[in-house]
Amino acid sequence: MNRREAIFQGAAFAAAAALGLTLPVRTWAALPLPAGATDAEAALLDAIGETILPTTPDSPGAGSVGIGRFIFMMAAECQPADAVAALRRGLAEIETASRSNSGGAFAGLPAPAREAVLLAYEKRAAAETARGATNPFRLIKELTMFGYFTSEAGATQALRYEPVPGGYRGSVPLRPGDRSWAT
Numbered sequence: 001m002n003r004r005e006a007i008f009q010g011a012a013f014a015a016a017a018a019l020g021l022t023l024p025v026r027t028w029a030a031l032p033l034p035a036g037a038t039d040a041e042a043a044l045l046d047a048i049g050e051t052i053l054p055t056t057p058d059s060p061g062a063g064s065v066g067i068g069r070f071i072f073m074m075a076a077e078c079q080p081a082d083a084v085a086a087l088r089r090g091l092a093e094i095e096t097a098s099r100s101n102s103g104g105a106f107a108g109l110p111a112p113a114r115e116a117v118l119l120a121y122e123k124r125a126a127a128e129t130a131r132g133a134t135n136p137f138r139l140i141k142e143l144t145m146f147g148y149f150t151s152e153a154g155a156t157q158a159l160r161y162e163p164v165p166g167g168y169r170g171s172v173p174l175r176p177g178d179r180s181w182a183t
Helices: 003-022 039-052 067-078 083-102 111-128 136-150 152-158
Strands: none
Touching: 039 067, 039 083, 039 111, 039 136, 067 083, 067 136, 083 111, 083 136, 111 136, 136 152
8 A cells, every 4th residue: 555545545534434423323322331331320321311201102212212321421521520420329329219219120110110219319319419519310311301302313203303404484383282393
């Protein structure tokens, strides 16, 4: 291989990588876990995400888009330094509360029991979080919403989707029961 071929192949590789980054994400399951995070913790976050945004007849739930890996990646890359530690502590507390209150692992509980565990944990976490410290459950909820509605399933099935470019319509009336727009 000569220098010209190496430069050409390098440019082709860079272009393919850039194109891959702009393609829509179907699920977040392909994201790597940050150091220290486990697949079991990501699966627990998937179950928590599914409880926050459950599957409906019209759209998949947050667990089906691999929200756990998204939450860990965003906490590691875009949140304060203590976010991953707070997130892991919150997961351990949720699992402990689930086992002590309901007698089983969080992921194995029926939906109403999972909701009860999360509601109790949310109240306790809000009361215990010191001013300025990361509230693990608030972080989980925020990143679940963000990750779900930026995934392909959330943007196209849970929201009405019109690909860009589209015409500008400044005022679109909503009827009761209509979904919000994603563009």
